[in-house]
Amino acid sequence: MNSLFSSMDAKATLKYLNEVQSKLMKGAELLTDIEEIDVGTTLKELIYAEDKLELHHYKPLASKSCGIPIMVTYALVNRAYMLDIQPDRSFIRNLLNMGLDVYMIDWGYPTQADRYLNMDDYINGYINNCVEAVRKHSKSDKVTMMGICQGGTFSGIYAALYPEKVHNLITLVAPFDFATNDALLFNWSKDMDIDALVDAYGVVPGDVMNESYLMLMPFNLNIKKYIDMLEVLEDKDKLINFLRMEKWIFDSPGQAGECLRQFVKDLYQGNKLAKGELKLGDKTVDLGKITMPILNIYASADHLVPPAATKPFNDLVSSKDKTLYEFKGGHIGVFVGSRSQKELAPVISKWLIERDGAAPARAAPVKAKESPKKAAPASAKPAAAKSAAAKAAKAKTMESGKPISAKNIVPKVFSPSFKKSTKK
Amino acid sequence: MENSSDYFDGWIKTQQQAITALRDQALQMQSYFKNSASTADNPFSNWSKAVLDAFPNGDDANLTKGVFNKTLFNTEVLQKLYEFWQPLLKAISDKSIDSASYKNFTDPDKLKQLYDKLFNFDTDALNQLQKQTSQYNDVYRQFSKPWTDAAKTQASNFLQGDFSQSEMTPQAWLQQMQTAYATFEKTTGKILSVPTLGKDREKMALFSKYTKALTTFASRHQEYYQLMQTTGYEGNQAVIKALAEKVEAGEKFEKFDDFFALWINTNEKVFYKLFQSKEFNERRNAMTAAGFNARKLYNEIIEGQLSDLPIARRSEMNEVYKIIYDLRKQVKSLQSQIQDLKTQH
Numbered sequence: 001m002n003s004l005f006s007s008m009d010a011k012a013t014l015k016y017l018n019e020v021q022s023k024l025m026k027g028a029e030l031l032t033d034i035e036e037i038d039v040g041t042t043l044k045e046l047i048y049a050e051d052k053l054e055l056h057h058y059k060p061l062a063s064k065s066c067g068i069p070i071m072v073t074y075a076l077v078n079r080a081y082m083l084d085i086q087p088d089r090s091f092i093r094n095l096l097n098m099g100l101d102v103y104m105i106d107w108g109y110p111t112q113a114d115r116y117l118n119m120d121d122y123i124n125g126y127i128n129n130c131v132e133a134v135r136k137h138s139k140s141d142k143v144t145m146m147g148i149c150q151g152g153t154f155s156g157i158y159a160a161l162y163p164e165k166v167h168n169l170i171t172l173v174a175p176f177d178f179a180t181n182d183a184l185l186f187n188w189s190k191d192m193d194i195d196a197l198v199d200a201y202g203v204v205p206g207d208v209m210n211e212s213y214l215m216l217m218p219f220n221l222n223i224k225k226y227i228d229m230l231e232v233l234e235d236k237d238k239l240i241n242f243l244r245m246e247k248w249i250f251d252s253p254g255q256a257g258e259c260l261r262q263f264v265k266d267l268y269q270g271n272k273l274a275k276g277e278l279k280l281g282d283k284t285v286d287l288g289k290i291t292m293p294i295l296n297i298y299a300s301a302d303h304l305v306p307p308a309a310t311k312p313f314n315d316l317v318s319s320k321d322k323t324l325y326e327f328k329g330g331h332i333g334v335f336v337g338s339r340s341q342k343e344l345a346p347v348i349s350k351w352l353i354e355r356d357g358a359a360p361a362r363a364a365p366v367k368a369k370e371s372p373k374k375a376a377p378a379s380a381k382p383a384a385a386k387s388a389a390a391k392a393a394k395a396k397t398m399e400s401g402k403p404i405s406a407k408n409i410v411p412k413v414f415s416p417s418f419k420k421s422t423k424k
Numbered sequence: 425m426e427n428s429s430d431y432f433d434g435w436i437k438t439q440q441q442a443i444t445a446l447r448d449q450a451l452q453m454q455s456y457f458k459n460s461a462s463t464a465d466n467p468f469s470n471w472s473k474a475v476l477d478a479f480p481n482g483d484d485a486n487l488t489k490g491v492f493n494k495t496l497f498n499t500e501v502l503q504k505l506y507e508f509w510q511p512l513l514k515a516i517s518d519k520s521i522d523s524a525s526y527k528n529f530t531d532p533d534k535l536k537q538l539y540d541k542l543f544n545f546d547t548d549a550l551n552q553l554q555k556q557t558s559q560y561n562d563v564y565r566q567f568s569k570p571w572t573d574a575a576k577t578q579a580s581n582f583l584q585g586d587f588s589q590s591e592m593t594p595q596a597w598l599q600q601m602q603t604a605y606a607t608f609e610k611t612t613g614k615i616l617s618v619p620t621l622g623k624d625r626e627k628m629a630l631f632s633k634y635t636k637a638l639t640t641f642a643s644r645h646q647e648y649y650q651l652m653q654t655t656g657y658e659g660n661q662a663v664i665k666a667l668a669e670k671v672e673a674g675e676k677f678e679k680f681d682d683f684f685a686l687w688i689n690t691n692e693k694v695f696y697k698l699f700q701s702k703e704f705n706e707r708r709n710a711m712t713a714a715g716f717n718a719r720k721l722y723n724e725i726i727e728g729q730l731s732d733l734p735i736a737r738r739s740e741m742n743e744v745y746k747i748i749y750d751l752r753k754q755v756k757s758l759q760s761q762i763q764d765l766k767t768q769h
Contacts, residue, residue, distance in 0.1 A: 016680075020499055028475040031492050037484045051752070112741065116749040125756070184699050191709050196716035200723075202742065215699070219692045226498035227684070229491070246491050247484065 020230060027233030037243045040081035042093050044104075048133035052108030055130045057137060058096055065099030065349065066356045068167045069138040071131060072104040073158075075150035076122070076255060077209055080106050082248050083148070083335055086241055091335045094345030100352065103134050103143075105151075109253045115202040117256035119154075119263060120281040127158050131165050142167035144352060149173050149305060149331070150263070156313065157273065157280070160289045168355055169319075170295045170348060173302055173331050175309035176287070176316060177274040178267050182306035184216050189268035198257035206252025213249075216303060245336070274316060287313070293321035293355050295348065297334070304331040323351065472496050505687065506680055513683060516667065516676050570610040573603075627728050634721040641714040648711040655698045659691035666690055 048055040072092075074080035083091040083104070095102050105127070110117065134143050145166050147155025152174020159166045181187045197204060214221050232238035272278040278285040294317060298310035307326075314322050325347060329337050334344065479489040666686055670676070677683045698704050727737045736744075 017503070024496065024499065025471075027495075028478075028492065031488050032475065032478045032480070034488050035480050035482060035485055037487065113745050113748055115742070116746055121753075125753075181700075184696075187700060188705060188708070191705050193709060193713040193716070196713050196720075200716040200719045217692060218695055219688045223498050223501060224684075224688050226491070226494045227502050229495045230499065233495070243484075243488055243491060247487055250487065 023230050023233045027230075027239065030233070030236050030239055033236075034240065034243065037240065037247045039086070039244055039247060040084045041087060042084045042090055042096070047103070047137050048130060050126060050129055052110060052114065053126050053130070054106040054108065055133055056104055056106060058092060058102045058104070060099070060101065061093065061096040062099040064101060066101065066352045067140065068142060068144050068352070068356055069101040069103060069134055069140050070095065070144045070146050070170075070352070071134050072102060073127060073130075073145065073147045073151035073155050074105065074107070075148060076107055076259070077150060077206070077252060079248060079251050079253065080104055082332075085244050085248060085336055089241075089336050089338075089341060091340075091345065094341060095348065098345050098349035100349060101138060103130075103137075105130055107253065110203050110256045111254075112202050115257045118258040118261075119157075119266075122259055123154055123158050124161070124281055124283070127154060128162065131158070131162070135165070141165075144168040144170065146170040146348075147172070147174055148335075150175075153267070153273070156287065156290070157278070157285050159292065160285050160287050161280070161283055163289055163291055166292050168293045168295070168352060169290065170297070170351075171310070171313065172297045173299050173305045173310060173334055174296075174313070175267075175305045177309050177312040178269075178271045179274065180306055180308035182308045183303055185212065185304060186268065186306070186309065188212065189264055192264065194261050194264040194269075198261045201254075202257050203254040204257060204260055205254050206250075209255065210250065210252050213304075274312065287316040288318050290317035291319050293323075294319050295323045295325060295351050297325045297327055297344070297347075299327045299329050299331055299334050301329060301333075302331045321355070502684065505684070509683065509687075512667065513677055513680070516671055519671075519674075519676070570607040573607070623728070623731075627725070630721065630725055630728060634718065634725055637714065637718040637721050641711070641718045644707070644711040644714040648707045651698070651704065651707055655695055656691075659694040662690045662694050663687055 043059040044056040045059070046054055047057045072080070072083065074083065084093065087093065092102060092104065131143055131145075135141065142165055145155040145159055145168070147153065147170070149172070152171035153176060155169060156171060156174065156176060159169045178186060181190070197208075201208070229242055232242050266272045266278055270277070273285060273287065276284070276286050276288070294314065296310060296313050298305075298307045300307060302310075311324060314324050327334050327340065327344065329340065334340055476489055476493060479485050479492075663686065723738055727739060730737055
């Protein structure tokens with residue numbers, strides 16, 4: 001706040017209070033004019049619907065640079081429109097601008113009628129049906145799975161169960177090794193009585209989940225944020241952007257009880273995915289069956305899904321072409337931060353173009369000699385975990401041959417010669 | 425150094441500016457919200473109420489309204505924070521305080537009020553909790569009062585008796601028996617007048633379980649709240665320590681924002697440490713588990729009360745949902761099989 005309380009005398013205080021009041025009045029005037037907070041405005045069409053779920057195909061914004069369609073799977077706990085929160089901060093739009101063909105699942109809002117949906121229904125049912133719909137609509141045999149947060153975990157599980165349908169797998173801030181206690185949610189979930197929660201609610205309200213998220217940084221999220229809002233209160237555009245984020249934060253769908261029960265028990269508490277013990281229906285999920293190229297993006301300052309939960313994924317899969325990419329920022333910053341707008345879409349685009357069609361061999365050289373299957377999750381083998389963590393720390397250079405940097409690839413993406421050289 | 429004349433001139437000017445500013449803003453307010461602001465006893469709260477009332481309806485408008493309400497609330501928090509710390513900050517600016525004197529700065533009662541306000545603890549829930557605890561105490565008192573009275577009467581009879589004799593008088597025995605029976609009738613004896621089997625007894629047993637669950641929750645909630653309160657106090661001590669270090673280093677705050685940032689970050693760190701602790705996890709889990717258990721029993725009570733009415737109950741709806749869920753799966757499976765057959769042919 002500019003010059004507020006610039007000194008501690010009564011005059012300055014009065015001035016400050018007057019400024020605050022002016023801002024509040026101006027802000028009130030602007031706020032009463034806002035009836036609708038528009039989000040997710042990029043043009044799209046509905047191509048498939050099932051129960052509460054909708055699958056959309058985004059209208060292209062540039063000529064196609066990559067033949068394999070991308071299916072984006074977002075987490076169940078928040079709404080997917082965060083990826084298209086506003087026109088100038090849209091992860092989806094950035095991908096489209098890179099010439100990528102994008103589909104995205106909208107999970108909708110579960111009601112009590114959905115309380116019995118479990119992880120098997122979401123992954124073997126909904127996600128598989130969506131993949132089929134994308135294959136049919138795009139006339140492509142395979143898809144690129146792009147999973148975000150919990151959606152990344154689901155996408156990884158799907159890729160392990162149906163590797164024949166997945167050409168590439170991209171995960172963003174997605175947890176796979178739940179043994180860590182580096183983030184509060186992981187710590188809290190270990191001992192929580194999930195049975196009592198699910199039995200009490202059936203479909204667990206989004207507000208119950210939000211209460212926990214707000215407690216992760218209680219002073220910043222409950223006090224400072226709204227004090228800081230005074231700074232944008234007089235600027236309508238900034239104010240609407242603030243409200244868009246607020247809308248997204250509190251627009252939390254309820255969680256189908258059985259799915260949440262399984263996610264907490266089997267993953268947060270049992271770490272069964274990393275241990276290779278997770279069962280969905282009659283199938284056991286073995287991440288070692290993932291052989292397609294993977295791009296695992298994590299955020300260095302992620303307070304929701306810590307790097308310790310995301311990075312070991314690369315050691316749990318059998319893929320030879322695997323890339324670990326560090327985004328310097330937080331969990332949400334990956335999608336809406338100003339830097340991410342310039343950085344991530346080009347990185348993903350370049351990575352995909354290099355692996356388009358039947359050309360995975362064109363991937364960056366893999367220097368890691370050790371078989372990925374030898375590594376183990378932290379909770380399964382303590383000694384191996386240390387080794388996995390150490391490897392993960394070096395993964396950018398070890399697995400990609402050289403660190404990926406947005407700086408050295410952005411100009412190349414739209415270069416005709418670059419496209420030509422990567423499409424044979 | 426200013427002389428006293430300069431000081432008062434400055435003071436008068438400041439007052440004039442303040443009055444002018446307030447008048448202008450009042451006029452502005454009236455022009456925006458003529459109906460509600462003009463008769464305001466408390467202009468700010470009436471103004472904010474008028475603003476909130478002026479918001480259109482609809483989901484997004486309600487969100488906007490909620491956000492603005494939080495901003496108003498937090499602005500007030502900021503001002504209270506300023507008022508609370510201002511004397512100390514002033515002393516830092518004037519360098520008229522030493523680090524040792526901080527120890528006497530904080531008043532626990534004021535601190536409690538401040539933290540209740542600032543941390544936005546669930547005061548409604550706490551009030552409700554206290555109310556429920558109080559109600560429970562009342563019930564317990566009503567139950568135990570006849571026994572206490574009886575004990576008093578017995579004690580009185582005993583004292584009135586002849587201590588030289590080994591036996592009490594027949595009148596005293598009779599009175600004692602009557603008192604004991606009356607007490608029994610008023611309390612435990614009531615159970616004899618209700619059916620011993622069937623739904624009513626089950627309902628009573630359930631209600632008793634619910635009462636117990638509620639008091640367990642009240643107790644767990646109190647423990648949790650106490651932990652948060654203690655940590656709030658620790659946060660405050662950490663802020664004071666940071667301020668003391670600043671004084672020792674001869675530093676001062678240029679603006680209140682600097683202090684606000686220090687206050688936020690210091691408290692955030694203290695609470696983060698708490699949230700990572702096993703004790704917090706245990707208390708939070710104990711509280712939520714107790715709450716969910718009470719909620720579950722409450723649902724059962726409601727189910728019991730509604731059992732004779734021609735409306736669907738929660739458990740019945742859950743059965744329906746389960747049937748819908750199973751049917752959906754069957755239909756999808758059959759549709760898939762049909763599709764496969766079509767493809768084959």
